[in-house]
Amino acid sequence: MIHLPVLRWGEPYTSLEVDEVVHFATGEPIARVSRANGGLIQRDMRKAARAREALRAFSIEDLIARVGRAGEHYMTATLPMGDGAQSPDEFVHAQSASTGLPERMCRANMKKNAFVLSEMGAVLTSLTRGLAFDVLSTGQGVEREVPISYQAQSPVLGLVLPSNSPGVHTLWLPIVPLQIGLVLKPGPQEPWTPYRMAAAFFEAGIPREAIAIYPGQADVGAAVLDSCARSLIFGGTTTVDRYRGTPRVQAHGPGFTKILIGDDQVDRWERHLDMMVESVFVNSGRSCINCSGIWASRHTREIADALAERLAAVRPLPPEHPDASLAAFTVPGVAEAISRAIDAGAQAPGVEDVTARHRPGGRLVKEGAADYLLPTVLHASSPEAAVAKQEYMFPFVTVVECPQARMLEAIGPTLVCTALTRHDAFRRQLLDAVHIDRLNLGPVPTTRLNWLQPHEGNIVEFLFRARAFQSAPL
Amino acid sequence: MQVQTDTSSASAARAAEARAALDAWVREIVDWHFDPASGSPFWLERAGTLGWDPRSEIGTFDDLRRFGPFEDEWLRGGPVQRWVPRGLAGKPVYVFETGGTTGIPKTRINIDDFRIDYELFSATLPGEHFPQGANWLMLGPSGPRRLRLAVEHLTQHRGGICFCVDLDPRWVIKLIQKGWTDHLQAYKDHVIDQAVTVLSANHDIRCMFTTPKLLEALALRLESMGTTIRKAGITGIFSGGTEFTPQWNRFAHEELLDGAYMTPTYGNTLMGLAASAPSGPHNDYTIAYYAPQPRAVIEVVDFDTPERLVPYGDTGRVRLTTLTREFFMPGFLERDEGEREPPYERYPWDGVSGVRPYREFAASTTVGVY
Numbered sequence: 009m010i011h012l013p014v015l016r017w018g019e020p021y022t023s024l025e026v027d028e029v030v031h032f033a034t035g036e037p038i039a040r041v042s043r044a045n046g047g048l049i050q051r052d053m054r055k056a057a058r059a060r061e062a063l064r065a066f067s068i069e070d071l072i073a074r075v076g077r078a079g080e081h082y083m084t085a086t087l088p089m090g091d092g093a094q095s096p097d098e099f100v101h102a103q104s105a106s107t108g109l110p111e112r113m114c115r116a117n118m119k120k121n122a123f124v125l126s127e128m129g130a131v132l133t134s135l136t137r138g139l140a141f142d143v144l145s146t147g148q149g150v151e152r153e154v155p156i157s158y159q160a161q162s163p164v165l166g167l168v169l170p171s172n173s174p175g176v177h178t179l180w181l182p183i184v185p186l187q188i189g190l191v192l193k194p195g196p197q198e199p200w201t202p203y204r205m206a207a208a209f210f211e212a213g214i215p216r217e218a219i220a221i222y223p224g225q226a227d228v229g230a231a232v233l234d235s236c237a238r239s240l241i242f243g244g245t246t247t248v249d250r251y252r253g254t255p256r257v258q259a260h261g262p263g264f265t266k267i268l269i270g271d272d273q274v275d276r277w278e279r280h281l282d283m284m285v286e287s288v289f290v291n292s293g294r295s296c297i298n299c300s301g302i303w304a305s306r307h308t309r310e311i312a313d314a315l316a317e318r319l320a321a322v323r324p325l326p327p328e329h330p331d332a333s334l335a336a337f338t339v340p341g342v343a344e345a346i347s348r349a350i351d352a353g354a355q356a357p358g359v360e361d362v363t364a365r366h367r368p369g370g371r372l373v374k375e376g377a378a379d380y381l382l383p384t385v386l387h388a389s390s391p392e393a394a395v396a397k398q399e400y401m402f403p404f405v406t407v408v409e410c411p412q413a414r415m416l417e418a419i420g421p422t423l424v425c426t427a428l429t430r431h432d433a434f435r436r437q438l439l440d441a442v443h444i445d446r447l448n449l450g451p452v453p454t455t456r457l458n459w460l461q462p463h464e465g466n467i468v469e470f471l472f473r474a475r476a477f478q479s480a481p482l
Numbered sequence: 483m484q485v486q487t488d489t490s491s492a493s494a495a496r497a498a499e500a501r502a503a504l505d506a507w508v509r510e511i512v513d514w515h516f517d518p519a520s521g522s523p524f525w526l527e528r529a530g531t532l533g534w535d536p537r538s539e540i541g542t543f544d545d546l547r548r549f550g551p552f553e554d555e556w557l558r559g560g561p562v563q564r565w566v567p568r569g570l571a572g573k574p575v576y577v578f579e580t581g582g583t584t585g586i587p588k589t590r591i592n593i594d595d596f597r598i599d600y601e602l603f604s605a606t607l608p609g610e611h612f613p614q615g616a617n618w619l620m621l622g623p624s625g626p627r628r629l630r631l632a633v634e635h636l637t638q639h640r641g642g643i644c645f646c647v648d649l650d651p652r653w654v655i656k657l658i659q660k661g662w663t664d665h666l667q668a669y670k671d672h673v674i675d676q677a678v679t680v681l682s683a684n685h686d687i688r689c690m691f692t693t694p695k696l697l698e699a700l701a702l703r704l705e706s707m708g709t710t711i712r713k714a715g716i717t718g719i720f721s722g723g724t725e726f727t728p729q730w731n732r733f734a735h736e737e738l739l740d741g742a743y744m745t746p747t748y749g750n751t752l753m754g755l756a757a758s759a760p761s762g763p764h765n766d767y768t769i770a771y772y773a774p775q776p777r778a779v780i781e782v783v784d785f786d787t788p789e790r791l792v793p794y795g796d797t798g799r800v801r802l803t804t805l806t807r808e809f810f811m812p813g814f815l816e817r818d819e820g821e822r823e824p825p826y827e828r829y830p831w832d833g834v835s836g837v838r839p840y841r842e843f844a845a846s847t848t849v850g851v852y
Binding site: 023024025043045046047048050051054230234250 | 661663667698702706727728729733737738766767
């Protein structure tokens, strides 16, 4: 069985404590992973500056070329994986086995990662708004004859990564070409991408001392956040609330992503049904960018009914099946608890589980040791219903009846908002709404991201601070 | 096999001898606690409800199972005097507490037990690392706990003077539960600041008690100042806590201690102090603890059937029995679990390794706070 060591600035370290990564359905161990301890990270972080120095030995343009090559290795090569090696197929198989994601989704996520790596030059140009890259390397430059200075706020970025969605890895791929080191705490069920990506980076000539990987428990995550001057953490609402207002930590949580249909478009809702289905269903509804709420002032029952009819036929398939579209829940009891919570929510006045009308049997399906939740569409006749703002890690959406005039005050924080309206005043309000992060005006699926745009804050602005700088000859 | 265990026929004889001594001690202690002239009100009252006479029917350690499990709740709330044996009436009594973040903490009365426990422990400390006459730093929780008094007594017993820096674990738990990480860090810094100040004040401190978390914080602070625990003068450390994992033990030895000697311990207010067999690369830094028999006994019992010991090497829940004239606590199920260890040459009785929070409580308990 493969053993994945701790990587201390690229150097493998075998811990005396190991955790097993197990197959979601059989419970059989797939890999053994060395468990780091918090003090070890704090100690290693004393050398964090070396990571940036090692990367600054290369130009950003050179690093962009290297990560491009890393993307090719990541997609095609058999790469070291701990004390073993993994081909791309073995990687997909392992990732699916431990996360419960169908293999075709794992492949889709690989392509997403590789795409970002191959387009890194354009991504960075976009995120820096055309800044000359050497300004980030040297800290100073001149733009339109004005001195400018961008100062890195940390030599490394810490990441406390999740297990449930391998798609989030795209967020940290631009870090190394920005000459910032990586300190990764992988999700317990998804160590695969950090290790494979690190191996691909090393293969492409990225210095080993630029990357550290610390698998472990909660104390390890806490140590990463404590020790790195800038970190990203992925978690639930509690995590986001906990780090709100903490400038050194950017917390990524539930998206509460929504589609809003304006009064001027709602009578033509059928035209947008495919877009709605894709927004709800792609990637098994696991992402923060999956739509969990569709809001309109009328026709909401018909919309819910049509969505339910489209989604009710979905059934779990073996993860290697080319048509598999549902991910399994890998933590025992979670699917059942979610299903019970949805049933409780559906008891509220004005709330109905519309999918229940379209399929025999319940939404919880047990296939051996794996649990699945079938896509679920609720209808809420008022935005006051608690289910109107719920999000779960499977294809789940509530179609909410709400007057357009009340929508923006009622939707709450929304990571991605696709708004269907040509109404100028409403579009202006949408553009001004500070509780909406990504805004799509027009029928853009919420899950379709433009990689040249920032996601939940611009990572460049998080890592670099624009500041005043003047110099005079001595 | 995690430690160098004692399997020869001579060792079997030593184990039998230790067992006989334990049984004899059990009889003496049961006689004392259930004698109306010397027993505590708690046990004398309880004897009336048993329907059998402990003094005539308890002959061995195994017979103590007849008492059933010792209830955690008996130690919460007063009057605390009900635990004072009549035979010790009039002596000055201390009360020490455990836990207590919310609700009423468990209490144990003490007269001389903490001194006796730590004098016994003192005999296990190697003199080359814990020199007689050396001054000590006690860096850890004091307040209602016995640690401060016990470590200070240990130091005095060895001819030294003890400097103390306090840490309030109940406040730390609150900070963690509230998510006040900045306050937590500031409090930790405040504690470590004091420790560094004491160590740099020419008091010739050579030994230390501290917890793993504080040891780590102190070592990292000293490293950031360009020095180390060893260079700060410390030659011997005793430490304890459930986060004392083999990996942490190894990390400390390889990266924190700079050659200072460290001995892990396991204990609490209720039991006393269990020393550990030597650990290191030879046994993957596994720490096996051995109670100071016959005054205290550690057993590792089945999770579902606590009357049954698990086989050697198997995992079970830690059960403590305390047998002193001041305190009788048969069969207390601790909030920890671990692996049962066979007797060791120096300690010819069962031990426990891999001590960690009991799985049923682990998710709801804030541990490793200091």
